[in-house]
Amino acid sequence: MSDRVHEFGFDTLQIHAGARPDPATGARQTPIYQTTAYVFRxxxxxxxxxxxxxxxYIYSRLTNPTVAVLQERIATLEGGVGAVCCSSGHAAQIMALFPLMGPGKNVVVSTRLYGGSVTQFSQTIKRFGWEAKFVDIDDMDAIAAAIDDNTxxxxxxxxxxxxGHIADIAAVAKVADSAGLPLIVDNTTASPYLCRPIEHGATLVVxxxxKYLTGNGSVTGGVVVDSGKFDWSASDKFPSLSEPEPAYHGLKFHETxxxxxxxxxxxAIGLRDLGMTLNPQAAHYTLMGIETLSLRMQRHCENAQSVAEWLEKDDRIEAVTYAGLKSSPYHARVKKFCPKGASGLFTVALKSGYDGCVKLVDxxxxFSHVANLGDTRSLIIHSASTTHRQLTPEQQEAAGASPNVVRISIGTEDLDDIIADLDQALTKASA
Incomplete structure (x- = not known):
């Protein structure tokens, strides 16, 4: 007999990881533990x-059994050792930086980000005394040059x-690692089914x-996944993790x-003091969504590939950014970092310009005109006038949100229906 331990596949883990039948009732689905506090022995x-x-369990601002199952499931799917769930994706980004940063410190950030993230990094984090340095994430020399003693x-x-730009995570991780810094990767658009950044050198995943993890537009939530591979004590850059913590009688988190x-x-520190807590009902909805993650992502990718190919051939279209297209400069990276597909999100540039984009949306x-992505429904938004409105024209251009561009999130509907809707709307947009 073989002593090899069987390793479960992704489809099995997305259903079972972190979950056990409820010990009190035998309930097979993870219950919603709608409680504030827990009785001590x-x-x-x-x-x-x-x-x-x-x-x-002490208090649900810190820990909750429903949320705990979700944390373990996502950490397992991402290949991490642990995770912390919180109230939104933006909260997750602050939670990821919180133990690392301090007044006068900076983070080197890609210019190709969601508009709200660009605003959060360029404006909001200044209130903490933090700074963001924006660079072309494809330029390894620029990344290295932006890193200084305070990064x-x-x-x-x-x-x-x-x-839909795909980052060369392995190359970026190499630059970060050589500087003794963690790499944080937002994996929202890919999901762990399509991409596992930790396998390519990421320290943290948010x-x-x-979006895709829940998959049905019903809740907001965020998560930070810890790879467990970074040596927080290798330098004096991360005292919150390597030095004595006054709130816990001098306990050293990394040593302990x-x-x-x-x-x-x-x-113990982030949720306790920032209070960005995920509620148990949202955790429950997300757990149910994750059970079908692989099935949904397969359909998202299949539909997106076909729609992108159809759009690329259309005379009304100036450009399509989907990385699954052979014409994409990032097509080769799909095979390396997202071998199961390039997700369901991309942008389309219209020859009819800004006015054409408005007519298309209307x-x-x-398609639903909403500020969301990753839904089972097909969604659209004109980024330059909405999600990226606060940015300068240069920032919009760098982020891939020029005035003649719409963002499309392809859903899981019948492919013919998606294309037919786009076709009739493009006819009106080009009139």
Missing amino acids: DAEHAAALFNLQEVG RAVFCESIANPG HSMT FGPLAFTFHGI NLEL
Whole structure:
């Protein structure tokens, strides 16, 4: 008999990871633990929990059994050692940076980001005394040149929103690692089914769970996944993780918790003090969504590939950015980083310009005009006038959100219906 331990596949893990039948009732689906607090066994048990000497449940701002299942499931699917769920994708980005940064510190950031992330990094984090340095994430020399003694992380998206640009995660990770810095990758657009950044050198992975992980536009949520592979004590750059923590009688997170140091810090300090808590109902909806993640992503990719190929041949279209197209400059990266597909998100540039984009959006019938992506429904938005409106024209151009561009999130409907709707709306947009 073989002693080899069987490794479960992705489709099995997306259903079972982190979940057990409820010990009290035998319920097979993870229950929604709609409770604020938890009864301690005795005073000694309570003291051990508060002193981080024992793992358990104290208060749902910190830990909740429903959320805990979701954290373990996503960490497993991403190949991480732990995860911390929070209230939104934007919250996850702050949670990821919180243990690393401090006044006067900076993060090197890709110019190809969701517009809200560009605003968060260029404007909002200044209120913490942090700074973001924006670079072309394809230019390794520019990344290296932007890193200085005060840099504490490098940040990019695996598949950029809205343009569908695929980052060379391995190359970026090499630059970050040579500088002794963690690489944070937003994997929202790809999902762990299509891309696993940790396998290519990422230290932390963040998601807006609102998108493909939940998959039905019903909740907002975020998560930070910890690879457990970074040595937080290798330098003096990360004192929150390597030095004594006053709130816990001088406990050193990395020394005490090893690979799980970042995860424990995220809960014990991040959620405790920032309060960006995910509610258990949202966790429950996301768990149910993840059960069909692989099936949905396959259909998203199949539909997106066909729609992109159809659009690329259309005389009304100036350009299509889908990385699954052979004409895409990032097509080769699909095979390396997203071998199962390039997701369902891309942009389309119309020859009819800004006015044509407005007419297209207003005349679609099946597509929904919303500020979201990753839904089972096909979605569209004109980024330059909405999600990227606050950016300068140069920033819009760098992010792939020029005035003549619309962002399309292809759903799981019948392919013929998606194309028919686009065709009739493009006719009106080009009139």
